[in-house]
Amino acid sequence: AxxxxxxxxxxxxxxxxxxxxxxxxxxxxxxxxxxxxxxxxxxxxxxxxxxxxxxxxxxxxxxxxxxxxxxxxxxxxxxxxxxxxxxxxxxxxxxxxxxxxxxxxxxxxxxxxxxxxxxxxxxxxxxxxxxxxxxxxxxxxxxxxxxxxxxxxxxxxxxxxxxxxxxxxLPVKEKKILIRKRWFYYLVLEHKGSIAIRQRTGKDIWNQLYEFPVLEFPGEQEISNVIEEAEKQKWLAPDKYTQTSVSPLFKQQLSHQLIAGQFIRLHLDKKPSFNADIIWVNPEEIIEYPFPKFINAFMASPDTSEKI
Structure with a gap:
C-alpha cells in the first residue's frame, strides 16, 4: 500500500x-x-x-x-x-x-x-x-x-x-545492540479551539516530523511532576489551565531505542509565551501534518476521550 x-x-x-x-x-x-x-x-x-x-x-x-x-x-x-x-x-x-x-x-x-x-x-x-x-x-x-x-x-x-x-x-554478530530507554510526556495544549504543535529538528529521532510540546525525563514520572516542570518552563501559567485527561502509557520499540510516555491534555485560559517554533492549528488541520507512529497511535486510540 x-x-x-x-x-x-x-x-x-x-x-x-x-x-x-x-x-x-x-x-x-x-x-x-x-x-x-x-x-x-x-x-x-x-x-x-x-x-x-x-x-x-x-x-x-x-x-x-x-x-x-x-x-x-x-x-x-x-x-x-x-x-x-x-x-x-x-x-x-x-x-x-x-x-x-x-x-x-x-x-x-x-x-x-x-x-x-x-x-x-x-x-x-x-x-x-x-x-x-x-x-x-x-x-x-x-x-x-x-x-x-x-x-x-x-x-x-x-x-x-x-x-x-x-x-x-550462525551468522555471528560481535556487537550487542544496547537499547536506550526514553520517557516522553506530551502536553496536548488547547486554547480557543487550536492545538499547539511543533516540528522536531536536530539529529534526534523523528527529525522534521511534528509533535505536541514534549518534556523528556530519565524515567517514569508522576503526572504532577510533569505539570510542575511545565510550569517551571513557563509552558503553563499557574491557575490558568485545566487538566482534562491523561492517556494510558504508550510504548514504541525502535531499532536502538524504547520510547515510552503519556499524553496530558490541558485546556488553557491563557496562551503561553512559547518559542517561535510552536504553531497553533485547528483540530481538522492536524491530519495534514506528518507525526511519528507513537503520536498517531495516541490520536487513533479509542482511549482518547476527546478526539483530536
Whole structure:
C-alpha cells in the first residue's frame, strides 16, 4: 500500500523533487527510518537539478548518491541495469555463513569484506539480477533466522552449519545492540479551539516530523511532576489551565531505542509565551501534518476521550 500510494503520487523523479517536505513525510508516515525519506528527497532533487533528471547507470555513480551505500547500489545496478554486483543483505549473510560454516562476525569490517568478496565470487555474472533475487528470497523463505527449513533444503547435504548442528549459531554478530530507554510526556495544549504543535529538528529521532510540546525525563514520572516542570518552563501559567485527561502509557520499540510516555491534555485560559517554533492549528488541520507512529497511535486510540 505504501509503495503504490507513493508511486501514484510521485510517478517521476521530478514530481518527488518538486514536492514540499511535509507532503512527502506525510506519505512516508508510519514506515519509520525517516532519515531514508530525507535522503530520498535530497537525492531526487540532486538528480532533477544536477543531472537534468537522468538517473546514473553505473555502480560508482549510483553509490555516490546521498543515502545509497554498497547494498542499495548493488541492488539498483543489478536489478535496473543487470550489472554484475552482488547484493549482500541480512538474508545473504545468513545463507553464506551457514552453507560455508563461516564464523566471522557479519558486523565487523573484516567480516563484511569477506562476505562481500565471497558473494561477488559466487555471483552469476550473466544473470546477476536473477541470482541476487534468488539468494535473497532463499534466505527469507528457506534459510530463515528462526526455524529454517533445513530438512527440505536443497543445500542441506552441502551445508556446514547443518552438518555440524550449528544452524542456530550462525551468522555471528560481535556487537550487542544496547537499547536506550526514553520517557516522553506530551502536553496536548488547547486554547480557543487550536492545538499547539511543533516540528522536531536536530539529529534526534523523528527529525522534521511534528509533535505536541514534549518534556523528556530519565524515567517514569508522576503526572504532577510533569505539570510542575511545565510550569517551571513557563509552558503553563499557574491557575490558568485545566487538566482534562491523561492517556494510558504508550510504548514504541525502535531499532536502538524504547520510547515510552503519556499524553496530558490541558485546556488553557491563557496562551503561553512559547518559542517561535510552536504553531497553533485547528483540530481538522492536524491530519495534514506528518507525526511519528507513537503520536498517531495516541490520536487513533479509542482511549482518547476527546478526539483530536
Amino acid at each position: 505504501y509503495y503504490h500510494r507513493f508511486i501514484d503520487r510521485f510517478p517521476l523523479i521530478s514530481d518527488l523533487a518538486a514536492a514540499p517536505d511535509t507532503t512527502v513525510f506525510k506519505l512516508w508516515e508510519g514506515l519509520g527510518y525517516y532519515s531514508r525519506c530525507r535522503n530520498l528527497l535530497a537525492t531526487a532533487r540532486f538528480i532533477a537539478t544536477e543531472r537534468k533528471g537522468v538517473f546514473p547507470d553505473t555502480y560508482e555513480d549510483i553509490k555516490s548518491l546521498k543515502g545509497i551505500g554498497p547494498y542499495t547500489a548493488s541492488a539498483i545496478s543489478s536489478f535496473a541495469y543487470n550489472l554484475p554486483h552482488a547484493v549482500v543483505d541480512g538474508n545473504v549473510f545468513r545463507v553464506l555463513s551457514r552453507i560455508f560454516g563461516i564464523s566471522k562476525p557479519i558486523d565487523s569490517t573484516e567480516g563484511k569484506k569477506y562476505f562481500t568478496q565471497l558473494a561477488d565470487e559466487l555471483l552469476d555474472k550473466k544473470q546477476p539480477a536473477l541470482y541476487n533475487q534468488a539468494i535473497m528470497d532463499f534466505g527469507a523463505i528457506i534459510c530463515k533466522p528462526a526455524l529454517p527449513l533445513c530438512h527440505t533444503c536443497v543445500f542441506n547435504s552441502q551445508c556446514e552449519a547443518f552438518r555440524l548442528d550449528k544452524v542456530n549459531e
